[in-house]
Amino acid sequence: MIGRGRDVAELMREKRVDALYVQETRWKGNKAKVLGDGYKPNYSGANKQEEEKGHFWRDIDGVIQELEEQERVIVGANLNGHVGSENEVIGRVHGGRGIGERNPDGESVVDLAVSFDMAIVNTFFKKKRDHLITYRSGGRC
Template sequence: MCFGGEILNIISAYAPQVGCTEDEKGYFWRDLDGVMQELEEHERVIVGADLNGHVGSENEEIGGVHGAYGIGERDPERESVVDFAVSFDMAIVNTFFKKKREHLITCRSG
């Protein structure tokens, strides 16, 4: 899509859930990395995704990527989400805005 004279890429993705195998998760992240690497450096990109990782509410070592308004504790998938954001100089945008507690979680089980 061309927007304001710039190329804008919009990527929609849904990462494998907690119950999936490590192979399935690895394939997802390799594929997503491959899509990102195909983009030209001057192109803009928005990734709208459910990456199925809890990045937590702290941002000690990931300033600029995490805005400290996440929720709860980090989980193992957090590393993949943060590594992806760092690798492509992106931000986990929903952590930069304070929200009501009931708006922090999109799905609850049980």
């Protein structure tokens, strides 16, 4: 094990992280990479296709289902989904402080939250408009 892989494994050991998903890496596809010392993070590469997204959502669903009921789950990731500002039907999981319209990837985020009674925490806090968007490209958000 060399370089950043060693650093990641060391940090996982220090923080007692049992499961790690890495998104938008330079590694291609959706796989698990052995880093050594028993650490094998799952990753989702930058060139995701719809099929790979489907695998990701099925995998995360399976991982959450295997957890004990009393365990707490925090999914910390930029899932590239716009969950939108509308929360009429999903007020329990969506705080109504999103922006714009929900897109298909955002729908997947909402579906996960509803399925496991999770909160999309970012939508429950009032933020400056500039802080609502984490990435802009050509005037789009």
